[in-house]
Amino acid sequence: MSTPITVQYKINAPAEKVWKALTDKNEMKSWYFDIQDFVLESGAEFNFYEPGGANKYHHHGEVLEIIPDQKLKHTWSYPDFSELKTIVTWELQPEDGQTLVKLTHDDIENFKDLGDGFSRENFKEGWKTILGQSLKEYVEK
Incomplete structure (x- = not known):
């Protein structure tokens, strides 16, 4: 049984603004990664x-599920190191003009044999920085 990594933060911005930051490749490169071939459609690979x-x-990654302004689910893998994949799910929940952003990274143990750079703790700290600092600061400005 796998134990997912779950990180969540309340962001002082409406869900629509957070969604745009999360799914628009031009906005993504300002706070996340520069993903040139990202397309918001199920089955699209990036x-x-x-x-x-x-x-x-x-x-x-491959986009698995899209519920506009609510949920984005995609695979996350390192094809140069392993054929195994993990699943990242972003969920947005509006709360009084703010948005609760919850990220769940499932099957992280698929990377346990790839070395320290792929440790559960590294991913957890990375997601905390990405959500709690990068995304939060970007959409709240």
Whole structure:
């Protein structure tokens, strides 16, 4: 039985604004990753590398589910290191003009044999920074 990583933050912005930041590739590169081939449609695949130009980690994803302004679910994998995939789900819940953003990263143990850079703790801290700082600061400005 896998234990997902769950990170959530309340963001002082409406869900529509958070959704646009999460799904518009031009906005994504301002706070998340520069994902040139991202298209918001089920079955669409996308690829990106970590920021900084080292291109050490090729990330691959496939959009699995879309509920506009509420939910985005996609795979998350590193095809250069493993054939195994994980699932990332972003859920947005409006609350009095704010948005509760919940991120769940399932099947993270699929990466346990890939080394320290792929540890559960690394992913948890990474998602906390991405949601609690990068996304939050971007949409609240």
